[in-house]
Amino acid sequence: MRFGIGQPEIDAVADCIRKGELARFQVGANGRIARCEKELAAMSGTKYALLVNSGTSALICGMVALGIGPGDDVLVSSYTWISSPLAPMLVGAIPRLVEMDDTLTMDPDDLEAKIRPDTKAIICVHMMNMPCDMDRIMAIANRHGIPVLEDACQAVGGLYKGRRLGSFGKISAYSFNNYKNISCGEGGAVITDDEELYDRARLYHDAGTFVQNYEHAVQIPFFAGQDYRASEIQAAILLEQLKRLDPGMEKWRDRVRLMRGLIEKRGGFHIARHNDPDSACALLLQFDTEAEADAFSQKHHCLRLINSGRHVFTNWAPLTERRAYRDDVNPLITPKGLLAKYDESAAPRTLDLMRRTCDVTPTWSMTDEQVAARVDAFYASPC
Numbered sequence: 001m002r003f004g005i006g007q008p009e010i011d012a013v014a015d016c017i018r019k020g021e022l023a024r025f026q027v028g029a030n031g032r033i034a035r036c037e038k039e040l041a042a043m044s045g046t047k048y049a050l051l052v053n054s055g056t057s058a059l060i061c062g063m064v065a066l067g068i069g070p071g072d073d074v075l076v077s078s079y080t081w082i083s084s085p086l087a088p089m090l091v092g093a094i095p096r097l098v099e100m101d102d103t104l105t106m107d108p109d110d111l112e113a114k115i116r117p118d119t120k121a122i123i124c125v126h127m128m129n130m131p132c133d134m135d136r137i138m139a140i141a142n143r144h145g146i147p148v149l150e151d152a153c154q155a156v157g158g159l160y161k162g163r164r165l166g167s168f169g170k171i172s173a174y175s176f177n178n179y180k181n182i183s184c185g186e187g188g189a190v191i192t193d194d195e196e197l198y199d200r201a202r203l204y205h206d207a208g209t210f211v212q213n214y215e216h217a218v219q220i221p222f223f224a225g226q227d228y229r230a231s232e233i234q235a236a237i238l239l240e241q242l243k244r245l246d247p248g249m250e251k252w253r254d255r256v257r258l259m260r261g262l263i264e265k266r267g268g269f270h271i272a273r274h275n276d277p278d279s280a281c282a283l284l285l286q287f288d289t290e291a292e293a294d295a296f297s298q299k300h301h302c303l304r305l306i307n308s309g310r311h312v313f314t315n316w317a318p319l320t321e322r323r324a325y326r327d328d329v330n331p332l333i334t335p336k337g338l339l340a341k342y343d344e345s346a347a348p349r350t351l352d353l354m355r356r357t358c359d360v361t362p363t364w365s366m367t368d369e370q371v372a373a374r375v376d377a378f379y380a381s382p383c
């Protein structure tokens, strides 16, 4: 709910309830879900969007669509929410961590160095709306013939060189949980240009698909699926939230530009490199030492990335402790899985950068005066 929630969402939900229209397929091609999917695809600049019940479900659908399964090697950004490595693990594959570079996104050099013959997918993550270096990542992936799944859960509406995040990879995941750019409480979407991948995601997201009368017929044989369906209520909220997205993101970019300009003019702080500074919705400061970053974060009540809980890979207990609900569905304790590392040695540079980096991104709604006052405070007490 970054850009607010209010009367339009209340009215939209009331309309669902008044009409008794709560479920997918109750309403069909003119329903809120169908409209929301069209708008999401249009916003993303892709052909297809599939609304699901969470970003995690969207990632799992992405893995299934790409045909990822037992024993496959999947390279994953080392700075992300735990769902990104869990998605391959849950389909039997083995996630392997790729270091970040000073942009706090996947390091293309480390990605290329880690590719092996059994690498079947790359999950790159645009954390906090910070785009990965998609030019280099796509070039590397294409050279090796490996599909990219963009985890754009934290970057819905974000841009990289004028194009939407989520439109670069073969398939992408969005999240609409409570902390994301736009939200319906819980929700997610699968984004793709590829009809077959879309069909596969659609079959997997709905175990009962074969009885539904889709406007777009599925061209592939039915296979066993889950139930990750979203409801009309979620779509009703999202349709209103989508109206807030671009105006909100534009204001936010402007706030970030203002703060960055003020800091650059005065100098002295090291602003984290960004892969597309002109459209940045994030501003982070990097310090020489962990102690300086810690002092700064405490003085200015901002997040030092290493303190962000399950966004730090050493806190991913199901991976670090190699635990699934049963050993025989646990890819991490197979001979190959045991070779993958999730302790500090898996991505030491990522941990070092996270210890030395503070998030000072202004909110989208700050006034010029508030931004200037915040910057003044940084200089009054730099660390």
Ligand SMILES: *Cc1c(COP(=O)(O)O)cnc(C)c1O
Pocket: 053, 054, 055, 056, 057, 080, 081, 083, 084, 125, 127, 151, 153, 154, 175, 176, 177, 186, 187, 188
């Ligand atoms: C939020 C998030 C997810 C998962 O989304 P949910 O909707 O909470 O399941 C996945 N990846 C990243 C990077 C996220 O931030």
